Amino acid sequence: MSGFQLGVVGSLALSVASSVAIVICNKALMSSLGFPFATTLTSWHLMVTFCTLHVAQQLHLFEPKPLDGQTVVLFGLLNGTSIGLLNLSLGFNSVGFYQMTKLAVIPFTVLLETLFLKKTFSQNIKYSLLVLLFGVGVASVTDLKLNLLGSVLSLLAIATTCVGQILTNTIQKRLKVSSTQLLYQSAPYQAAILFATGPFVDQLLTKRNVFAYSYSPVVLGFIVLSCLIAVSVNFSTFLVIGTTSPVTYQVLGHLKTCLVLSFGYILLHEPFTARNIIGILVAILGMGLYSYFSVREKNKKSTDCALPISQMAEKADELPLLAAKNSMHHQDKDTAATTLTSWHLLVTYCTLHVAQRLRFFEAKPIDTQTVILFGLLNGTSIGLLNLCLGFNSIGFYQMTKLAIIPFTVLLETAFLHKKFSQSIKLSLLILLLGVGIASVTDLKLNLLGSVISVLTIAATCVSQILTNTIQKRLKVSSTQLLYQSSLYQAAVLFATGPLVDRMLTNRSVSAFNYTFKVLGFIILSCSIAVSVNFSTFLVIGTTSPVTYQVLGHLKTCLILSFGYTILRDPFTGKNIVGILIAIFGMALYSYYSVLESKKKSANDTLPVTQMVDKEASPLLGAKNSGRYQDGDGDETKDANEVLPASKTSVGQ
Incomplete structure (x- = not known):
């Protein structure tokens, strides 16, 4: 790249x-x-x-x-x-x-x-924009x-x-x-x-x-x-x-609009009609056409400019709307991913500690053994994911991620006695098929990489199931659980991160040249990670591990669409068909979840894939008390209805 x-x-x-x-x-x-x-x-x-x-x-x-x-x-x-x-x-x-x-x-x-x-x-660009709009x-x-x-x-x-x-x-x-x-x-x-x-x-x-x-x-x-x-x-x-x-920025804005609508249908189970789904699919088709024609015209005019057509600089004889003079330069750096994640979690803990001291939420004690095991398991799963990517091809790593949903369904069925209807399973199968078609390329196998992949799937599934189970069974909010466990997650990555990163990059994190610019981006990354970690626990706690994985594949489709639409990455009809199939699978998953939720509303107000089974025991036993706080969930319930008070978000 x-x-x-x-x-x-x-x-x-x-x-x-x-x-x-x-x-x-x-x-x-x-x-x-x-x-x-x-x-x-x-x-x-x-x-x-x-x-x-x-x-x-x-x-x-x-x-x-x-x-x-x-x-x-x-x-x-x-x-x-x-x-x-x-x-x-x-x-x-x-x-x-x-x-x-x-x-x-x-x-x-x-x-x-x-x-x-x-x-x-x-005309092709104009037609694609018309389809998008x-x-x-x-x-x-x-x-x-x-x-x-x-x-x-x-x-x-x-x-x-x-x-x-x-x-x-x-x-x-x-x-x-x-x-x-x-x-x-x-x-x-x-x-x-x-x-x-x-x-x-x-x-x-x-x-x-x-x-x-x-x-x-x-x-x-x-x-x-x-x-x-x-x-x-x-x-x-x-x-x-x-x-x-x-224009490309506006296309990105409408892509985020489709994403927000999809979030509402899939995660919040907001009511929707066939018209909404058709509209999103047509919009994605328009984005795909916009990307395709931009790439094709860029190739035709490559002798004039090395950038895609939507980014071509105007000739010197064309005057800007406002005039002045200046110059610039660019530079970029890289960092160690696993070690950086340990810093993310430490900053998350410190931020939540300050929030707790300011009484933004009430800290509730959880059984120490449960918290320690949970924190260490989550930290281990992060390290294994990085190792999995390092020791496998991109295609096999994508297959590893796809395997998480069926393995989660298997674990929840076997240990938590949850029931997933044939309709839900069919919709998940369509989703996984679409993502697989769109993203999986090579499937090079090796023994060590395969073993790491199996361990990664197991650790990730169990940790996500526990993230939901502990919140529901022990009546703690996502914020309280993250506050209790983030320190242990950070600890295991502090201890293993430098070794994992050295194994993957052949470089020492302690020997890196930390310039002011690098430190600035590390601080920015840690600040953003607070929201990422918070939202992860919140989504899993208020929905389910399976729904969280569906959201993850929606983000995968979004990233692929970014590549095709913004970066002009090469793509084929297979990629577009895969994304459309995946979106269709997500819509089916949302539809059947809402349908089964209404049928079983007398037993539980949550969708069937999120229903708590009273007779089942959590995978980790602990004791606790306290009133369940769903304020965190309420903050995201109608997030797409808010007009953010900033330039980018107004209208996007």
């Missing part, structure tokens, strides 16, 4: 992770805690982003480069205005009309780039209530959003500045206009005064967390648009 592709992969991963994290955080802040001031919150996001980048610049993590003052001011004010208009558009329109507003951004962007930047979009519209648009003021606000929101995203790409490409440098220069101006207008916009939309709000310690804690996550959101926005294109 080239340095450019590596950078794009990192920016996409950061964009998705931070977007999901800020949705969950803002859901808790706005819905659960009653803080409705989205525009004002965004101004705080941008100010914290600027302060963070200023500290990074003082530590020489990047070099600031001056830009023309007029360019920066106009660009910053335009971006700030677009955020306010998007919030107003949502406030004065129905949800369906707001969805149509988001869909209109792509064709309007194509129109502007054609007229002002002289870009050419082939049609699919997203079918899947997400419901009512279309119109009103004059709302329509005007929507038009203004579309115009400012399109121009703002085009300029984000154009300035970086023409003026040779990095995404970090541009964000650092413009963030104060974006924050300034939202500082000035945010309280008035929020008063207009909520009939409440942001200055009269009662700021409790919990609310302040979530505001601080939201601002910290927003740094990653804003950074990844500029990075993705700069390294790809505004």
Whole structure:
């Protein structure tokens, strides 16, 4: 993978992770805690982003480069205005009309780039975008209530959003500045206009005064967390648009929309119709066509530019919308995965310890033997997964991951006496078949790799089953269990991580040259890992190990789609067919889970694959008491309904 592709992969991963994290955080802040001031919150996001980048610049993590003052001011004010208009558009329109507003951004962007930047979009590219927009519209648009003021606000929101995203790409490409440098220069101006207008916009939309709000310690804690996550959101926005294109960024946004809808159907068991599923499948087909035609046209024009067509730099005779001069450079590093994971878990424990001291949750004691065995088992499974990848081919590693679902079903049937209907099993079989077709290539076998794979499957399945069983049987929340066990998980990886990494990389983690840039990314990785670890325990605890694995394969399909759509990775009809089959299997799994849940609602309100069997015993015995807290689950229940107060997430 080239340095450019590596950078794009990192920016996409950061964009998705931070977007999901800020949705969950803002859901808790706005819905659960009653803080409705989205525009004002965004101004705080941008100010914290600027302060963070200023500290990074003082530590020489990047070099600031001056830009023309007029360019920066106009660009910053335009971006700030677009955020306010998007919030107003949502406030004065129905949800369906707001969805149509988001869909209109792509064709309007194509129109502007054609007229002002002289870009050419082939008929094939236009048709693929039309298929994509049609699919997203079918899947997400419901009512279309119109009103004059709302329509005007929507038009203004579309115009400012399109121009703002085009300029984000154009300035970086023409003026040779990095995404970090541009964000650092413009963030104060974006924050300034939202500082000035945010309280008035929020008063207009909520009939409440942001200055009269009662700021409790919990609310302040979530505001601080939201601002910290927003740094990653804003950074990844500029990075993705700069390294790809505004149109590709919008395609990524609609892919995340399909992902959010799928999350709702599969994990939250929200009601859906055939129309929703057909819409998502049509949208994915459109993304596949967009990727295919982009790759084909890139190959045809490879003599003009080495980048894909959607990323081609305009010729020197084409003028940017705003002009200035500058330059940039890029550098990347690597780290040891297993050792890094031990740091992730230690930071997770420290973060939860601070949260517990601030009384965000109540710590409840669990039997020591249970916690230690559980923590050591989870840590061991992580090390085995890394060893499995190191000692096997990619194809065999993919098969190892596919084997986790049937092995989990077998264990839960044998030891927990759970029952999985033929319909559920059939849907899981279709899902695994689709993922296998889409992702498995070579299947090179070796004895040591096979043994490690078997151990990996066993350790992963048992640890995920225990993550669910302990929470349900011992009446502890996901936060409480993670807090109790993360220290032991970190300990086993601290002890074994350097040895595993040395075995896989032939390098010593202690001899690595830790520059300020490397340390900065390690800290960022550890910060994001807190959300990853928290969400893992939360999803498994509130749903089931099987549902969590279904979610994992959904993420696999998403990653493959990213590669085809954004990175222009080569693909065949087999890959696309595999992804569509997998999505179909996920839809069937969700449908049958909801259907069987309704049939057995008298026994349990959870879907059949999540039902707790009263007579079964946990695999690890322990004693505990306390009231079950489902606040964590409530935070994610309607996460896709929240408008995150940040630039990237508004409308995506």
